[in-house]
Amino acid sequence: xxxxxxxxxxxxxxxxxxxxxxxxxxxxxxxxxxxxxxxxxxxxxxxxxxxxxxxxxxxxxxxxxxxxxxxxxxxxxxxxxxxxxxxxxxxxxxxxxxxxxxxxxxxxxxxxxxxxxxxxxxxxxxxxxxxxxxxxxxxxxxxxxxxxxxxxxxxxxxxx
Amino acid sequence: xxxxxxxxxxxxxxxxxxxxxxxxxxxxxxxxxxxxxxxxxxxxxxxxxxxxxxxxxxxxxxxxxxxxxxxxxxxxxxxxxxxxxxxxxxxxxxxxxxxxxxxxxxxxxxxxxxxxxxxxxxxxxxxxxxxxxxxxxxxxxxxxxxxxxxxxxxxxxxxx
DNA sequence: CGTCTTGTCGGGAATGATTGTCAATATCGG
DNA sequence: CCGATATTGACAATCATTCCCGACAAGACG
Numbered sequence: 510x511x512x513x514x515x516x517x518x519x520x521x522x523x524x525x526x527x528x529x530x531x532x533x534x535x536x537x538x539x540x541x542x543x544x545x546x547x548x549x550x551x552x553x554x555x556x557x558x559x560x561x562x563x564x565x566x567x568x569x570x571x572x573x574x575x576x577x578x579x580x581x582x583x584x585x586x587x588x589x590x591x592x593x594x595x596x597x598x599x600x601x602x603x604x605x606x607x608x609x610x611x612x613x614x615x616x617x618x619x620x621x622x623x624x625x626x627x628x629x630x631x632x633x634x635x636x637x638x639x640x641x642x643x644x645x646x647x648x649x650x651x652x653x654x655x656x657x658x659x660x661x662x663x664x665x666x667x668x669x
Numbered sequence: 670x671x672x673x674x675x676x677x678x679x680x681x682x683x684x685x686x687x688x689x690x691x692x693x694x695x696x697x698x699x700x701x702x703x704x705x706x707x708x709x710x711x712x713x714x715x716x717x718x719x720x721x722x723x724x725x726x727x728x729x730x731x732x733x734x735x736x737x738x739x740x741x742x743x744x745x746x747x748x749x750x751x752x753x754x755x756x757x758x759x760x761x762x763x764x765x766x767x768x769x770x771x772x773x774x775x776x777x778x779x780x781x782x783x784x785x786x787x788x789x790x791x792x793x794x795x796x797x798x799x800x801x802x803x804x805x806x807x808x809x810x811x812x813x814x815x816x817x818x819x820x821x822x823x824x825x826x827x828x829x
Numbered sequence: 830c831g832t833c834t835t836g837t838c839g840g841g842a843a844t845g846a847t848t849g850t851c852a853a854t855a856t857c858g859g
Numbered sequence: 860c861c862g863a864t865a866t867t868g869a870c871a872a873t874c875a876t877t878c879c880c881g882a883c884a885a886g887a888c889g
Contacts, residue, residue, distance in 0.1 A: 539865080539866085541865090541866065541867090543866080559846085560846085574867090575869070576847090576869090577847095577849090577867075577868060580846095580847065581848095581866095584847095596756045599761075599845085599846075599875085601759075601847085614805070617806070625797060637772070641816065641817045642818075642820060642821070643774045643783065643812075643815070643816050644814045645812045645814035646815075649777075649812070649814065650810075650812050650813070651809075651812075652797055652803075652809070652811075653806050653810070653811075654806045654809065655803070655806075657801045660804060699836080699837085701884095703837085704837095720876080721876090734838090735838060736839080736841095737840080737877080738837080740875095740877075744876095759846085760874095761875080
């Protein structure tokens with residue numbers, strides 16, 4: 510289990526112990542063991558995961574965490590902008606956000622998310638901003654569609 | 670109000686009786702009175718409205734419609750792509766979609782939505798498409814942020 | 830004209846994710 | 860070691876949404 514936090518864990522992985530603590534502090538949360546576990550469990554996931562899903566995962570690994578804690582932690586991280594929030598099938602899902610400007614390409618088939626760096630597309634974003642003084646949140650741009658993999662596996666243009 | 674469907678109503682308004690029927694048919698729904706009322710009530714709204722909210726509104730106007738019907742109709746319209754779905758405060762909200770490509774600028778403060786026509790921004794969208802073969806849904810691009818009005822009314826950069 | 834068929838409707842119960850409550854517990858400064 | 864403070868978790872409560880099912884309307888058909 511995670512009973513001993515060995516130095517072997519110190520590679521610069523998303524789940525690195527230091528990294529996790531830093532992120533938690535950035536969200537204004539003290540890095541308690543439970544919160545760490547929640548964030549660590551989230552960091553391993555590539556797709557947005559629901560709070561309950563995460564809770565089950567943690568429990569299965571033998572970590573004793575309450576549902577409330579999972580919800581609270583995720584909610585706080587989301588408020589701090591450290592994780593991005595997606596809604597799918599009437600369930601709120603969370604995904605650890607990479608730092609820096611990027612858009613999210615959300616596949617409505619599989620629910621997967623690709624991050625698409627902004628940068629050279631700044632012009633477009635600026636154009637949007639100009640429209641009525643709207644100020645976009647750089648991390649909160651969602652393009653929905655169907656990802657390449659789903660397109661390949663399930664035909665070109667299904668009636669849906 | 671809409672009590673008498675006089676010929677005067679035949680301007681190309683969103684709530685036109687013909688228009689409503691057409692849209693319903695487009696969604697594969699026969700234009701029954703209740704469904705018409707739901708769609709008409711939706712058409713008047715500029716901001717995304719929740720199903721229950723719409724139900725209350727209809728009831729208050731003296732129209733006897735069941736909750737189920739409202740949910741069912743909205744859901745069907747959404748599936749057909751005739752209305753766009755937004756989620757805010759853990760409530761699914763619907764908004765009648767203008768035809769043609771456009772993005773949605775969603776204000777996270779007031780929940781308002783502006784439609785921003787695509788067109789000349791096609792290049793950007795194409796760039797996105799190139800990324801891993803992702804095929805975006807032209808109506809399902811959501812840019813979140815804060816709208817000009819909210820910015821003006823509530824200060825420049827509140828801590829949120 | 831009466832009946833059958835099919836689709837629609839509404840009310841209320843059931844579902845399921847999320848949040849609130851509150852006592853128990855851990856943490857930290859001194 | 861002690862008290863103040865923050866955190867935690869079990870469980871109840873909430874609330875949007877869906878399910879269920881009997882009732883009903885309109886057209887088809889004999």
